[in-house]
Amino acid sequence: MALDYSQKVMDHFMNPRNVGEISNADGVGEAGNPKCGDIMKIYLKVNDETKIIEDVKFKTFGCASAIASSSMATEMIKGKTVQEAWDLTNSAVAEALDGLPPIKMHCSVLAEEAIHTALNDYRAKHGMDVIPIEHHED
Amino acid sequence: MQEKFVYMDHTATTPVSPEVMKAMMPYFSEVFGNPSSVYSYSKKSRAAIEKARMQVANAFNAAPAEIFFTSSGTESDNWALKGTLENLKSKGKTHLITSKIEHHAILHTAEYLHKIHGFDVTYLPVDSEGRVNPEDVRNAINDKTALVSIMFANNEVGTIQPIKKIGEICREKKVLFHTDAVQAAAQLNIDVKDLNIDMMSISGHKMYAPKGIGALYIRKGIRLENFMHGGGQESARRASTENLAGIVGLGEAMEILKTRLDDDMRRISSWRDEIISGILAKIPYAKLNGATGSERLPNNINCSFIGVEGETLLLDLDYRGISASTGSACSSASLDPSHVLLALGLKHEMAHGSLRFTLGRLTTHDHVKYLLEVLPEIVARRREMSPLWEDFLKSNA
C-alpha cells in the first residue's frame, strides 16, 4: 500500500524527538494498538510542585505514523502541566503533523492512550484517582 | 532525496524490456487491424498473435492451441477456478482444493465461489517453510472434487511447491489440476506435460512484458465455462478484441526469457544466497522465511526482524534508494499481517517485522553489497526505539 505522508510526518519519523527511557520516571504508561498490534511506551518526569512535565521519553513499535505521532505528542506535552497533557487529543497530534492518512489515524490514538496511561500511573503513585481512559478508534 | 535507484521488488512488477518494447511498437499505430476483420490488412494482426501464441507455447512445451491470452494473471486465475467449477457443477463436482498461501486472485475467487455459489473449498495448510504436502492433497480429494489449484511458487516467501507430485496425484484421482505460475514462470523452466499440469496462469508484467496481459494454458480436451462473454475471439473461449501489442510483448518476453533464463538464475540465486547469509550474519535475531536452495525462487529473500515494524524499514530503505516490500499489518489496507507468513506459523510480531527483497534484471552486485551495508544499521536504529525489542532482549538475557 502506497503511503503519502506529510513532510512533518517524515521529519518526525526520520528524526524522532524524545526517544528513549527515563530510569526514575514519575509515570510510565504503555498502550497497545488492537488494530495492528503495535506498542508505545512513554516515560514522564513531573515536577512535584508545579505539576509541569519536565521531561518525556518514548519507545514505539509501530509504523511511521505511530513513531511520528509519538514524537510529536511528546513534544506537545513537554513543559505542559499534567492537566494540559491530559487534554491533548490524537486529532491535535495529527493536525500538528499536517494530517495523517485516514487509515493511519488510529496510530495517533496510540500516543494519546500511552500518555493517558502514563499520567494515570503518575496519579496513582501520588494518591490521586485514576481517570478512566476512553478508547476510541480514530 | 534519493539519487540511487536500487529496485528490489521484481516480484511486484518488472519494467518492459527494451527488446519487448521494440517488438511491440509497430502494433499500436502501424499494424492496428482488428484481428477478427476479414480484409487482408488484418492478416498481419492475426499473424502476430499466432506467433506470440507459438512463443508462449514453446516456452512451456505446450501446443499453441492450448494457450489463451487474457488481461492478467488475476483473470487467468478467475477463469480457471470459476470456469472449471461452473462446468463441472452439473456432474455433481462442487469441491475445490487450494492452499492457505495462494495469491488473493485465487483466495478471493475461492471465497466468492463458496459464498455466492455454495461450492465447498478446502484450504490446505503448509509446513513452516511454506510447502504443501502432496499427501494432504490426496487425502483432501473426494468424489465431489472438481479442481485442485496450488500455486507453483509463492510470491511472498518464494517456496516452490512439489508440483509434479501434486499433478501426478490429481491425474491418478482424475481431478483437474490448475497452478498459478505467475511468479514461477518468470524464473523456472516449466514443462506442463512433464509436470502433469492441466491449467496454468501466467502474467506479463512479472517477466518484462507489460502490465495487463496474461495467459491461461488449458490442456487440450479440458472444458471450462467462459469467463469473458462476448465475441468469438480466442477460439470463442475468451471474448474481447485482442490486446494486440500486449500479446506480441508477452510472446517476445517469453522467448527472450527462455534464452537467458539459466544464466540469469544462476547469477541471481547466488546473489540471493549472498544476501540471505549476509543478513543472517550481520543482523542479530534475523530469521529467513521460506525454504532454501532449489526449493526457493532464485530471486526471493524474505526475512523477519523481531522488534521492528516493516513499514518503517521500507521507508528507511526508500530514503536510501532501495525499493522493497513487507508483510507487516501496518502496510496492508486491512491492517492484517500477511496471510502467507501466518500460514507458515509466524507470530504476528514476526510477520510485522518482515521484509521481502526480490531481485531481477535491474539488480547489480553493487546493489547486493549496498543493501548489506545499509540494512543492519536501519534495523539496529529502529530496534533501539522499540519497546518490543527491549522486552525481547530482557527475556533473552
Ligand SMILES: Cc1ncc(COP(=O)(O)O)c(C=O)c1O
Ligand atoms: C502469484 C500471483 N498470482 C497472481 C498475481 C496477479 O497477477 P496480475 O497482476 O497480472 O493480475 C500475482 C501478482 O501479484 C502473483 O504474484
Ligand code: FES
Ligand atoms: S502502528 Fe500499525 S498502522 Fe500505524
